[in-house]
Amino acid sequence: MQFLSDNAAPVHPKLWEAMRAADATDAPYDGDALSQQLDDKMSALFGRECTAMWVATGTAANCLALATMCPPHGGVVCHREAHIEMDEGGAPGFYLHGAKLLLGGASDGSDHAKLTPDAIARVIDPIRDDVHQVQPAAISITQASEYGCSYRRDEIAAIGALAKERGLKLHMDGARFGNAAAFLGEGAASAAGVDHVDALSFGFIKNGGMSAEAIVFFDPELADVARYRRKRAGHLQSKGRYLAAQVLAMLEGDLxxxxxxxxxxxxxxxxxxxxxxxxxxxxxxxxxxxxxxxxxxxxxxxxxxxxxxxxxxxxxxxxxxxxxxxxxxxxxxxxxxxxxx
Amino acid sequence: MQFLSDNAAPVHPKLWEAMRAADATDAPYDGDALSQQLDDKMSALFGRECTAMWVATGTAANCLALATMCPPHGGVVCHREAHIEMDEGGAPGFYLHGAKLLLGGASDGSDHAKLTPDAIARVIDPIRDDVHQVQPAAISITQASEYGCSYRRDEIAAIGALAKERGLKLHMDGARFGNAAAFLGEGAASAAGVDHVDALSFGFIKNGGMSAEAIVFFDPELADVARYRRKRAGHLQSKGRYLAAQVLAMLEGDLxxxxxxxxxxxxxxxxxxxxxxxxxxxxxxxxxxxxxxxxxxxxxxxxxxxxxxxxxxxxxxxxxxxxxxxxxxxxxxxxxxxxxx
Amino acid sequence: MQFLSDNAAPVHPKLWEAMRAADATDAPYDGDALSQQLDDKMSALFGRECTAMWVATGTAANCLALATMCPPHGGVVCHREAHIEMDEGGAPGFYLHGAKLLLGGASDGSDHAKLTPDAIARVIDPIRDDVHQVQPAAISITQASEYGCSYRRDEIAAIGALAKERGLKLHMDGARFGNAAAFLGEGAASAAGVDHVDALSFGFIKNGGMSAEAIVFFDPELADVARYRRKRAGHLQSKGRYLAAQVLAMLEGDLxxxxxxxxxxxxxxxxxxxxxxxxxxxxxxxxxxxxxxxxxxxxxxxxxxxxxxxxxxxxxxxxxxxxxxxxxxxxxxxxxxxxxx
Amino acid sequence: MQFLSDNAAPVHPKLWEAMRAADATDAPYDGDALSQQLDDKMSALFGRECTAMWVATGTAANCLALATMCPPHGGVVCHREAHIEMDEGGAPGFYLHGAKLLLGGASDGSDHAKLTPDAIARVIDPIRDDVHQVQPAAISITQASEYGCSYRRDEIAAIGALAKERGLKLHMDGARFGNAAAFLGEGAASAAGVDHVDALSFGFIKNGGMSAEAIVFFDPELADVARYRRKRAGHLQSKGRYLAAQVLAMLEGDLxxxxxxxxxxxxxxxxxxxxxxxxxxxxxxxxxxxxxxxxxxxxxxxxxxxxxxxxxxxxxxxxxxxxxxxxxxxxxxxxxxxxxx
Structure with a gap:
């Protein structure tokens, strides 16, 4: 009886079906009919126009999203327990060309690895507004958090308000977004804070997928850059239809x-x-x-x-x-x- | 009747079987039983100890391999028609942190996009040995070439001799390595030039795979670096066993x-x-x-x-x-x- | 009788005087009274509002300027004989985080290392507008060129028109800008093409300076980014007043x-x-x-x-x-x- | 009566003399007679063979030194108050291509911003030896520390022993190395811990210089890489003799x-x-x-x-x-x- 990791679980049968159904010859990369449906399906799910693209890992999703939000000389505020800080092998440093993670939140677990406006302010307020210190450009929060806790609608809104006030972009690492949304029970848009969040790493692999996550851009301008960066990172798979098939099967009937x-x-x-x-x-x-x-x-x-x-x-x-x-x-x-x- | 791209072809039935068989819960990342077999199976195929790892795309395979061979301030000699120069969206610049591709070979197709020792020498000989010019660190050749032509055993050996003489590493982009090997008919080791080549990007996706290529290091020291770089590039998939399954199924019975x-x-x-x-x-x-x-x-x-x-x-x-x-x-x-x- | 390099020449006596005069204690970095004058003096010289900052080398000037114009996944069109391609040890790859130089112009010297709209079009027209190829973001021209030839006012305008049409920024490497301007005899603004060029690397070192060039931004928005990048590149000298003194002495009386x-x-x-x-x-x-x-x-x-x-x-x-x-x-x-x- | 910063002080008269004396035409870059003396003079000072090169800022010195010690996917342990973390505008992220600073030491000043073997171990011991976490490659200490305190000979030795045991390189940021050496009174070699430290950023600018620091490599192999990186960073000044003159004048008579x-x-x-x-x-x-x-x-x-x-x-x-x-x-x-x- 295994409770080690949701990464170890098998692929859901409906995804196997969907991938097999994608076997017919189609255009390579993301020119296939399935990949072309992602924007519409995600827009329907989140109740607003958004742009979506598949990638093979949560690390790539997070880092490609953040790379659209933060210049190489900028910083991203995140919790000190965040996956991007602790478990991605320095991928943010790679994808963001040396940009810095600015760490906040409790080190003793007392905040359940969730950031608050106060915790974020404690990180960025002491930063002198000069060229000697790395200036924050974005915030990244994790839904659900590293300790399995979910941000409530108003908690996201409060962080979003701070982000807006300070001119920062807001990213949500949703490796376990499904679990948070299922817990919160108020729908995808609410769990994702679509009025505040600029991009969501929407995780499927821990949730029955094989090799597909989605980056969902609620700020579509960011998506253009991400497309080029995805290819440049070697993440534009030539048979992308099998990834699109996974994502679509996951959305179908709210699987x-x-x-x-x-x-x-x-x-x-x-x-x-x-x-x-x-x-x-x-x-x-x-x-x-x-x-x-x-x-x-x-x-x-x-x-x-x-x-x-x-x-x-x-x-x-x-x-x-x-x-x-x-x-x-x-x-x-x-x-x-x-x-x- | 479609002759557009081998990327558009479906996945081979034996790979579907192998992936389904990998569905049982196993350790995440590359800790699973299948991933652990790659080194041995590749060593058996190439008749020498080698280290192998899966990645999802040829671009990632090429760039991760090259990143172990060339420092950020160095250069990689390749044909001006090479995929890494023409079709990877600048991925070498990303993975190699700004290292430079040093272009050689004919621009009119007359060399069938194959490099020769002479063509390589024409690239590197004029480079002054000082800090003002980017110094070559590696050579990359493509088997089969961008124009569908295969390097013969002695052609690889001649390039390998030049590489050794100049202290350069040698990489082989084998997106269509299977096709070259099948044409040459002298076995995998010969087609890969294992006595001269330090790492091979062994392509499977164009050849019936779904989402798995292998990087095969004939110089195992390079593999250690590549492991960290793969994670850092977001290419260490958490359910890696499905990629390993594809590679193993491809090797099984020389599929x-x-x-x-x-x-x-x-x-x-x-x-x-x-x-x-x-x-x-x-x-x-x-x-x-x-x-x-x-x-x-x-x-x-x-x-x-x-x-x-x-x-x-x-x-x-x-x-x-x-x-x-x-x-x-x-x-x-x-x-x-x-x-x- | 030495005609090897203008880099080998001594520092002009007026610059020595100016540096000595700067010896009085003042604020560090670029907070001193001299550095604060640069914008105004350059604006006066070029007849329009511009933002200027000192750096110690032409390589740093070129690369900091270009880094404001081209994202890591983009490309810069330049002549194949350009200093940034041939003589800066790969600095553009470093500063632009792997962006690519897209080379044009004659390889036999017949164009005197000057780009033309046609030569530029021949570089960028074949680039497919997709993620597999690096998209151009900027053009860099050299005034005077690597072969000591000067762009006329209308030549710059024609390149500027192309840049505008294609949505590209335009940079001018002016390591020998003074020599070009003196030859052309129509003033600094004309030689710099201030209506078309977004940033000029204004060289002083080959022209009697010791260690100061200026980056002049005719598009002041770019300057903000450059300030952070200059510090991040270790080019914000703590006793910057000695660099400012050199630049000001050079401008004084049109030295x-x-x-x-x-x-x-x-x-x-x-x-x-x-x-x-x-x-x-x-x-x-x-x-x-x-x-x-x-x-x-x-x-x-x-x-x-x-x-x-x-x-x-x-x-x-x-x-x-x-x-x-x-x-x-x-x-x-x-x-x-x-x-x- | 100004006690704001030693950066604001004027240049020492002997350095002015030395720079003026360097005015005679000589070879550009570091091919001049003065630059060629640096290795010998530094070797004499530190009582062992070392390789030295000038750069214009402490940030460049630190980052060029560290770039020879730590790969892009590695980490550098430093004090959380260290200049490279707090005051260099993210330069380590730039020069080390996204490598990570691993912060240790007290956050309340109680350790006077000096690292100890224990503090270092507390940083690196919890790092799992797998690809998901950034592995340490080097340690950087500051002599004198950010709070003006000096490492004793045995303190450096203890850190050096830990570094050796863990396979880490050791760097010393000596922006105020002269002040530490003067305080310790046991000579340059002892203050620099030359038996333990691989490279020293030897600061002169805060100590009466204008624009020259030196990187001193006690491990000469590292210097070769640094030479290419210095050019690539735009820090190889064409009139380098004026920087060499400053360094030599500083060493002369132990100024x-x-x-x-x-x-x-x-x-x-x-x-x-x-x-x-x-x-x-x-x-x-x-x-x-x-x-x-x-x-x-x-x-x-x-x-x-x-x-x-x-x-x-x-x-x-x-x-x-x-x-x-x-x-x-x-x-x-x-x-x-x-x-x-």
Whole structure:
């Protein structure tokens, strides 16, 4: 019973079907009929005109989006726990040509890896407005956050207002956007803060996809630059129709929401058990498909002996991640095992 | 009857099978069992220890390979018609951090887009050995070339000798490596010039793949750097096992050679007809799966009216590309149509 | 009697005076009183509002200017003999983050290293308007050219019209701008084509300076970016007042024109002798301070035996460069020696 | 009475003399007789073979040195208060092509902006040895530190041992190296930790120079790369002899030490007064030419009314910097004024 990573899950059957259906010969790159539908489908989903393009990884999505927002001599404000800072092998430095990540937020997890206008202001206010210091050009937030927590509509709006006031662009890393949207339950546009966010990295791979994420530009001007940058980064696949097929299959009938809701349900069961434990073992509210649990080395040993797979999270904690295909019964078994600790 | 691009062809059924078989949960990135087999399988194929990694595009393969060979302040000698110069949207400038492509070879097609030691020497000999000029660090050749011609074993050896003498690394862009190897008929190691070449971009996508090429390092030290650079470029896919599955399926039973041979056969039929035409319409020998044909606008119109799809190649020529799935009968029909012009 | 390079000449006494006068303590970087005068003095010289900043080298001036005009994924059209292509050690690739130089013009010197609208069109017209090819963003011309020839007012206007039509920015490398302006005799604004050119690298070092060139932005919006880039490139000197002092001293009383005219006069004397030779030895018209002379190895030997220093220019030619301090009598002696060959 | 910045001080008369003496025509770039002496003079000073080159700014010196030590995908450990992090406008990101600064040390000033092996280990130990995280390649320390404190011989040795153990290169930013060496009093080699440090940015500009710092490579292999990078960064001045002249004049008769000692003496007088104050106003020991003083807004007002110029340092502190030409009597007056607060 594996709770290591949603990256390890298989591809959803409907995506296999869609990819096979894309097998007929069509124009290469993104000239095919499927890729050409992305703008319209995303515009319909988000209730406003937007421009969308597929890429193969979340790292590429994040960095291509940010590269349209920040010049090489600028900076991007993000949480110090953000994926772009911690887990992308320096990709922002590469794609943004040496631009700087300006780190904010709590280092002790107390903000659940979510930025606030205050936290952002604490980063940018001390920056002298001169050429000796890197000037901020954009903000990047993560929906859901690195600790599986979701920004509420008004939280995004508040950050958006600050961004606008300071002349900064706003990017949303949505590697687990589906999980956040499923948790929030107010629709894609609300979860994405489309009135405030300039571009969203819309993740599908952790949510049942194989190799396709989408960058959705709510500011279409940015998309033109991204097209050239995607090719330049070697991310314009010649058989792009197989990526488009994945994205379209995910949108069809809101499969992305359905998959995410299933993963969230499993996480919630586990989280509820953790929260009900004598000392509330939960480190962060469960607002997506991740559960961060206080538990000792021996307790982790106990869980592993019962057959549960997961990552240690520092000395005294563990991380459990559910996926679209997580067996709900396995999740309840894990919940029981946590209750029994 | 489509002869526009081998990029437009569907994915081979055996690759679909292999990808579906990879669906079981496994470790993310390249920690899965399939990715772990690449080194061994490639070593067996090339008859020497090598290190291999998958990437999603030929552009990424070429540029990641070259980035291990050339510092940001260096240069890479390539043919002026090379893909890295003409068709990769400036990706070498991005991946190599501003390193320069040093262009050589004929501009009139007379060398069939193949470099020679002489052509390379004409590029690098005039470069003053001082800091005011960009110093060459590597050579990149394309097997088969942009005009569908294959380097012979001794041609590679001669370039390799020059490279060694001048202290330059040697890269081979093998987007159509299978077609070259199938034409040459002396095995993978010979076609790749493994005693001279430091890294090969081994293409599968044009040859029946979906989204996987391999970079094969015959100099394993280079591979370590490439691993970090692949992640940094957003090319380390989290479900890498589906890319590994494609590569392994291609190697299994030499499917890559079989597919390439089929494409070559179709091209040869077309090429033979072109060669037999009154004035020998062939612009370049057919040594892979591409046919470059002298033909007028009205002749192209005639061919299109008969249902053949292809690209114009300048004013007075056309390019026909066959693929692994090209119907041999369609190829013969095209050959007849060319003969009838 | 040295005609090797105007880079080797000493610093003009008035610049020494000006630098010494700047010795009083003042604000660091470009906050000092002298640096603050640059915009006004340059605006007065060019008859329009412009923004100016000092840098220590022509390479930095060119590349900082171009970096404001061309994104990392774009291209700059320049002559294949241009300094930015041939002699700056790949600096454009560094400063422009991998952007590409798109080379045009004659390779046999027949255009005297000057671009024309036709030559530029031949570079950019074949570029397909898609993401696979690097799109042009700017044009760079050199006044005076690498072969010492000057663009006339209408030649610049014609290039400017093309640039405007194609949406390209226009940069002028003026390492020997003073010499061109002195030759043309129509004032700084005309020689700089201020109605067409977005930024000028205004060279002083070859013209009697020590370590200061100026970037003059006729499009002031570009200057803001350049300020950050200058610091980021380590070119914002902390005692910038000594650079400002040099530039101001050069402008004072048009010393820059006076120095350039002196150098030009020496070159003209040499060039006239070369032109009057039986077979007209001049390879390019003398329109600045450089003379390119057809002469054999034995003739060069003869000249060197008479004490003249100069560079060989390929097999059958020599280059003579005069400077602000070239002794006019020495120039006439050289002219006589050439006549005697 | 100005204590704002040592950058604002004039050029030392001996440097003016040396520059004027360099006025005779000589070879351009660094081919002149003066530039050619740098290696020998620096080798003599540091008692070991080293390679030295001039550059115009400390930012360029630091970044060119680091660019030889750290690949684009690597990281450089430095103090979070280091100049390369705080005050160079993102230059390391530019010169190192997106490499990352890995920040350590205290954020409250308690370590006086000096790194320790422990502080470095706390930065690099948590970095997972995989491609998802940026791997450290080098360490940069500052002598004297941003708070005017000097590394002792054994402190450098301890950091050097850690660097060696972890396979990291070691760089020393010596913008105020002279002040540290003068304070430590054990000679240049000891202050530079020549047995541990791979390259030193040897600052002269704050110490009476005009526009020349030196990069001194104790690992000469690194120097070759730096030469190409210097040109590529537009830092190879064509009249380099004027920079070489400054450096040589500084070394002549240990003028660099003499100037630094004078500045230190003034700072010490001020610091002693601050230390003797009722509550010990000193925030950091005075081990170079900077004094950081706890003092309230009204106290600062008092000092300014008495004619002293200085920078506020946050809410409750002030920074005083002395220079080679600081009048010792003015320093004593300031000391008295501080005592009177």
């Amino acid at each position: 992305w929401l359905e998959n995410a809701a299933a993963a969230n349900e499993a996480a919630r069961a586990i989280g509820d058990a953790a929260k009900a434990a004598e000392d509330d073992r939960l480190l962060h509210p469960v607002e997506a498909n991740e559960v961060f649990l206080r538990c000792s080395a021996s307790e982790r040993e106990t869980l592993r002996e019962k057959g549960f797979g997961f990552y240690d999270w520092g000395e005294d904690a563990a991380r459990f991640v559910s996926a679209w295909n997580t067996d709900q019964q396995a999740a309840r078994q894990l919940a029981d095992a946590i209750a029994d600790l | 890559w050679l079989e597919n390439a041979a089929a494409a070559n056969e179709a091209a040869r039929a077309i090429g033979d007809a072109a060669k037999a035409a009154e004035d020998d319409r062939l612009l370049h020998p057919v040594e892979a799966n591409e046919v470059f044909l002298r033909c007028s606008a009205s002749e192209r119109e005639t061919l299109r009216e008969k249902g053949f799809g292809f690209y114009d190649w300048g004013e007075d020529a056309a390019r026909f590309v066959s693929a692994w799935n090209t119907d041999q009968q369609a190829a013969r029909q095209l050959a007849d149509a060319i003969a009838d012009l | 820059w024109l006076e120095n350039a005219a002196a150098a030009n006069e020496a070159a003209r004397a040499i060039g006239d002798a070369a032109k009057a030779a039986e077979d007209d030895r001049l390879l390019h018209p003398v329109e600045a301070n450089e003379v390119f002379l057809r002469c054999s190895a034995s003739e060069r030997e003869t000249l060197r035996e008479k004490g003249f220093g100069f560079y060989d220019w390929g097999e059958d030619a020599a280059r003579f460069v005069s400077a602000w301090n070239t002794d006019q009598q020495a120039a006439r002696q050289l002219a006589d020696a050439i006549a005697d060959l | 660099w030490l003499e100037n630094a000692a004078a500045a230190n003496e003034a700072a010490r007088a001020i610091g002693d007064a601050a230390k003797a104050a009722e509550d010990d106003r000193l925030l950091h020991p005075v081990e170079a030419n900077e004094v950081f003083l706890r003092c309230s807004a009204s106290e600062r007002e008092t000092l300014r009314e008495k004619g002293f110029g200085f920078y506020d340092w946050g809410e409750d502190a002030a920074r005083f910097v002395s220079a080679w030409n600081t009048d010792q009597q003015a320093a004593r007056q300031l000391a008295d004024a501080i005592a009177d607060l």
